[in-house]
Amino acid sequence: MFDYQFLLEVLIGGLLSGVMYSLVAIGFVLIYKTSGVLNFAQGAMLLFAALTFVSLVERGTSFVVALAATLAVMIALGIAVERAVLRPLVNQPPITLFMATLGLSYIIEGAAQLLWGTQVHGLDIGVSDIPFDVGGVFISRFDLFAAAVAGSLVALFTLFFRYTRTGLSFRAVADDQFAALAVGLRLPRVWAAVWTAAGIVALVAGLLWGARLGVQFSLSLVVLKALPVLVLGGFDSIAGAIVGGLLIGATEKLAEVYVGPLFGGGIEAWAAYVVALALLLVRPSGLFGQKLVERV
Amino acid sequence: MSRITAEARVLRLEDVAPDDGLRAVSEGRGDVPARGVERAAANDARRVLGLANISLAFGGVTALRDVSLDVAEGEIRAIIGPNGAGKSSLLNVVSGLYQPDRGQIRFGEHAFRRVPTAKLAAHGVARTFQNLALFKGLSVFDNVLMGLAHRVSAGFLRQIVGSPHARRIDAENRAAVEEVVSFLHLSDVRERIAGTLPYGLQKRVELARALVARPRLLLLDEPFAGVTLSEKQELSEHVRNARDRFGTTILLIEHDIGLVMGLSDRVAVLDYGRKIADGTPDQVRADQTVIDAYLGVAHEDETELAT
Structure with missing residues (x-):
């Protein structure tokens, strides 16, 4: 007899953890859409945010003050990156910018550890991980909380992009940089704003992931989990990042439970990449990515 | 004399x-x-x-x-x-x-x-480009609205909160866009994605975007x-009309x-x-x-x- 209730439980657990992947992926999408840069430093920013927050809290700062201070630090970081890295490299090929963000990721990581040390910190954001019992299916309270936070963040971004003029500027720059210059948009300002937004996403993701895994060096490796999400959803679609995250989360957990035993378990770590690779062969621009149509 | x-x-x-x-x-x-x-x-x-x-x-x-x-x-x-x-x-x-x-x-x-x-x-001063510089992925309306991008806008926070000041600027901008869009007979396609329009219409959208800020x-x-x-x-008619209507040089x-x-x-x-x-x-x-x-x-x- 197949245990559907268990399947449902695994599926829901997978979807909810997928939301956490989406959260990281959205940080990538924001920057990729508007500047065509795959920001490898997103993971380092995440670590930096979480580490700053947790260190402040451990030094006796209240939750709210620490959050505000970290937010301020992330905003400063976003503006600094635009000034110090993006502006001098404007009009360089994407691979140059990618390498720059790779270097940046190590610098940010190094700075984070220089500043706050290398120990592992526990992070308690006040949500206990006691499962809910919904009709016999157990759902993690923490996962639910994380999903709610991620969901509202996405909703906020969507409203912002659709209804504010700054949001429209973001979309315009993402659509065509030359045209954006032609109408007199100040690209540096837009980029600084985008990196700030990505910093805010990194902060939220850092806190949630930090609470789950502990705040430590390996937190910056969460980016590696975001990559299959991006491949699946397309690098330039926020909706894609969400759906991609959900798919990857669900696939991972289901594969681990139902396919894992065939391989002796432990496939959760790489099942996502198999899925991403398979999809690349069929749809190179992802499920939601913009297909490039070029006249030949 | x-x-x-x-x-x-x-x-x-x-x-x-x-x-x-x-x-x-x-x-x-x-x-x-x-x-x-x-x-x-x-x-x-x-x-x-x-x-x-x-x-x-x-x-x-x-x-x-x-x-x-x-x-x-x-x-x-x-x-x-x-x-x-x-x-x-x-x-x-x-x-x-x-x-x-x-x-x-x-x-x-x-x-x-x-x-x-x-x-x-x-x-x-506004200009258009020989090979167009439109936002092909945005709607016609948004494209024209971007023609006002250089103007001083309400602060970022004000936009989010929707302060009266921000709302007023927003309403003024939208009214200006509506006027130019209907003046150039683009009302039927105002919500269309610019990249999907025929080339001649795209040119007209670019003209609208240039005109919306009322350039000298x-x-x-x-x-x-x-x-x-x-x-x-058609396009040359529109250019002449724009001059006659807005006094644009x-x-x-x-x-x-x-x-x-x-x-x-x-x-x-x-x-x-x-x-x-x-x-x-x-x-x-x-x-x-x-x-x-x-x-x-x-x-x-x-x-x-x-x-």
Whole structure:
């Protein structure tokens, strides 16, 4: 007899953890859409945010003050990156910018550890991980909380992009940089704003992931989990990042439970990449990515 | 009559050479309005754009040689010429993409050695591009709205909170967009994604985007290139209507001479970087140098100019 209730439980657990992947992926999408840069430093920013927050809290700062201070630090970081890295490299090929963000990721990581040390910190954001019992299916309270936070963040971004003029500027720059210059948009300002937004996403993701895994060096490796999400959803679609995250989360957990035993378990770590690779062969621009149509 | 004498008196009172301002500028004080410019402006209140002795060379290739040109308020002014005559170079000098080796550019009462591109919109200058610079992934409405992007906007927080100030600016902008969109008969496609429209319509969207900020001077870079004959007629009507309705001064460069002759008030002809003729369409059409430049030797059956 197949245990559907268990399947449902695994599926829901997978979807909810997928939301956490989406959260990281959205940080990538924001920057990729508007500047065509795959920001490898997103993971380092995440670590930096979480580490700053947790260190402040451990030094006796209240939750709210620490959050505000970290937010301020992330905003400063976003503006600094635009000034110090993006502006001098404007009009360089994407691979140059990618390498720059790779270097940046190590610098940010190094700075984070220089500043706050290398120990592992526990992070308690006040949500206990006691499962809910919904009709016999157990759902993690923490996962639910994380999903709610991620969901509202996405909703906020969507409203912002659709209804504010700054949001429209973001979309315009993402659509065509030359045209954006032609109408007199100040690209540096837009980029600084985008990196700030990505910093805010990194902060939220850092806190949630930090609470789950502990705040430590390996937190910056969460980016590696975001990559299959991006491949699946397309690098330039926020909706894609969400759906991609959900798919990857669900696939991972289901594969681990139902396919894992065939391989002796432990496939959760790489099942996502198999899925991403398979999809690349069929749809190179992802499920939601913009297909490039070029006249030949 | 009285106006001419008034100008003469101004000149006499000044006892400074009129191009004194020009020299001050060419001594390299970039975008600071030059001395004597105010007086020059009094001489020529109706001149929106003035080019004085513009020369530009790329290495050994001379793109522009000593070109002077003035554009009066409210006129439709065309620059024509064969391929490689320097039309695009001239437009790029006016919009600040190129810095001329010599000469001066004057918008209203501001004189420049090199036009500060970023401040162009603030000086009331808008332009369109030969190969379009639309946001192909945004709606027509949003594209036109971006024509107001350079304006001072309400602060970021105010936009999010939706303060009365931000709302008012927003409403004003939207009203301006609506007006231009319906003026150019784009209402039916206002929510369409710009990239999905036919080329001629995209050109019209770009025109709308340029017009929404009510520029004093509108630069059109080959507005009729690549559109069908009927679209050309429509587009030229729209350009003329825009001038009549908003009083926008228009400077355009164009290949299609027949169309330009019908549309423009004055036409300047470039050839090998020099200005070889300047005047009303009729004068230019009758100019022997122009005919030679275009056709080499004028045959009876090749008088495209005469259409």
